[in-house]
Amino acid sequence: MDNKEIKITLCENRKSKPLPDTLEFGRVFTDHMFVMDYEEGKGWFNPQILPYQPITLDPSAKILHYGQSVFEGLKAYLSAEDDILLFRPEKNFERLNRSSERLCIPAVDEDFVLTALKKLLEIEKDWIPKVEGTSLYIRPFIFSTEPYLGLASSQTFQFMITLSPVGAYYKEGINPVKIAVETDFVRAVPGGTGDAKTGGNYAASLKAQILSAKRGYSQVLWLDGVEKKYVEEVGSMNVFFKINGEIVTPALNGSILEGITRDSIIQLLKHWNVPVQERRISIAEVYEAFIKGELEEAFGTGTAAVISPIGEFAWGDKKMVINQGETGEISRKLYNTLTGIQKGIEADPFGWTVVVS
Numbered sequence: 001m002d003n004k005e006i007k008i009t010l011c012e013n014r015k016s017k018p019l020p021d022t023l024e025f026g027r028v029f030t031d032h033m034f035v036m037d038y039e040e041g042k043g044w045f046n047p048q049i050l051p052y053q054p055i056t057l058d059p060s061a062k063i064l065h066y067g068q069s070v071f072e073g074l075k076a077y078l079s080a081e082d083d084i085l086l087f088r089p090e091k092n093f094e095r096l097n098r099s100s101e102r103l104c105i106p107a108v109d110e111d112f113v114l115t116a117l118k119k120l121l122e123i124e125k126d127w128i129p130k131v132e133g134t135s136l137y138i139r140p141f142i143f144s145t146e147p148y149l150g151l152a153s154s155q156t157f158q159f160m161i162t163l164s165p166v167g168a169y170y171k172e173g174i175n176p177v178k179i180a181v182e183t184d185f186v187r188a189v190p191g192g193t194g195d196a197k198t199g200g201n202y203a204a205s206l207k208a209q210i211l212s213a214k215r216g217y218s219q220v221l222w223l224d225g226v227e228k229k230y231v232e233e234v235g236s237m238n239v240f241f242k243i244n245g246e247i248v249t250p251a252l253n254g255s256i257l258e259g260i261t262r263d264s265i266i267q268l269l270k271h272w273n274v275p276v277q278e279r280r281i282s283i284a285e286v287y288e289a290f291i292k293g294e295l296e297e298a299f300g301t302g303t304a305a306v307i308s309p310i311g312e313f314a315w316g317d318k319k320m321v322i323n324q325g326e327t328g329e330i331s332r333k334l335y336n337t338l339t340g341i342q343k344g345i346e347a348d349p350f351g352w353t354v355v356v357s
C-alpha cells in the first residue's frame, strides 16, 4: 500500500451522546470515521480519519447498480480499568478479505486497517457505552465507486469504518426470540455468495423477514437452497441446538457465514468438555428431537446478536416451543462468559481480547 500515514481531521463540534439505556442497534453514529481510497494500478491510498459526514457518489457508481461491496461487524468495550477492548478483531479483517476475494474487491492490509481502527477508537473512546448490554459497534465496509454501467469489476473502491454505540440487537434483549423456518425463499446455494459478508445476501433476505415479522417472528431460519431440508443459519446469526445433552451446529459448507462468535462458542464448549458437533442437521431431525422432548435449547450467535436464545420455531403449521420459551442454562452461561471475556471481566484463556489503549 502507498502512503500509510493517516491524515487526521477532527470535527469542531462534538455531538451530544445518547443516554446509554436508550440505545438501539445502529441508529446513532460517532463523530469521526475512517476512509481510504483504491484505484487500480495505485492500490489503497489516502487513509484519513474525518468528521462523520455524508459521502458523495456518482449516480453511476457500480455499488448502486451491481452491489459490489462487503462489510464486517465487530465491537469495542471499555474495561473496568478504562481500557478499550476488542474481541478477535484480526478475524474480522481476515474474513473481510475472504469476502472481498469472492466479490472481486482488492484486499486490504489487515495489520494496517487494524491500526487505523485503533486510532479511530482512541479518538472516539468516550463514545463507548459502559452500561450492561451496550457496546460500540464497528462497521468496516468496502464499496465500488467507479461510474461505469458495464458489468465488470470496479476499478475504484472506498473502504470506510464507522462506529455506532449500540444496545441489544433484538428488542427482546437476552430474552428468547421466535423464529420462523423459511420454506419458500432461500438465502444461498452452493457456489453462491452465502459465506461472504456482502450486502446482496442481506437484501435478498428482507422479503422473507418481512413476511415472517407479519406472523410475529423476529427472523427466519434458512434451510439449504437445494433441497430446503438442512438447517443453515438465521437472518443475522449462526444457529446452535442442544439435543439430548449435545450441542449441534450446521457444519460450514460454503453457503453458511463463518461466524467469529460461532467459532468462539465452539471453542468455549470444547474448553468446558461439553460435546459439540459441527454437522449437517435437517429441520426434520430438529422436529423429531422436539417431539421426543430432546430439543433442550436453541440459540443464535453473532456479533450484533451476541448469544440470542430461541424460544420458538415455527415450521409450516408445526410449532416447537423450546424450554417453555425461557432462556436455557447453556445459552445463559455462554452469554455471560462470552460477554465477560469481551469486557475483560472473565479470564480469557484463548487470548482473544486485544487491548487498544
Ligand code: COI
Binding pocket: 072, 073, 074, 235, 236, 302, 303, 304, 305
Ligand atoms: C453482525 O452481527 O455484526 C452483522 O453484521 C449482522 C447484521 C445483520 C447486523
